[in-house]
Amino acid sequence: MPIKPSDNPKPFVKGQSGNPNGRPKKVFSVIIAEMKERGIEPATPSNVADIYQYLLALPLSEIIKIAGKPSEENDLPAIMRIAAKELIGKRGLEIMKEMLDRANGKPKTSLELSNPDGTMKQTIIFSDGTTRDERGNIV
Secondary structure (H helix, E strand, O other), X not given: XXXXXXXXXXXXXXXXXXXXOOOOOOHHHHHHHHHHHOOOOOOOHHHHHHHHHHHHHOOHHHHHXXXXXXXXXXXXXXXXXXXXXXXXXXXXXXXXXXXXXXXXOOOOEEEEEEOOOOOEEEEEEXXXXXXXXXXXXXX
């Protein structure tokens, strides 16, 4: 049996929205709005790089204060506290290297090799570990 317009138990009133409250806001939109209201900036790559560079320029006594103790609360961003804790830990030198790489980029390296016939062939080693010859082919 076909459905007739008169069978609709709640027909829309002409000119009235079927969804008066609108589409519900997405969770991330709500969180972002709340963070903006509180004055919290997003952790963009450039902000993270800046934090790392400032941390690396501080004396150890300041880094220890930033890291804090697990039982203490402080108002510094979590990334700063975590990075400071790692810097004063056993892996401090490794963490420092990673922070420098993140803040400034990994150094690029090039290597020149000569062929058996005496001609020079240049191979570039990229920071991601891949190598390419002078034609751009992955070696």
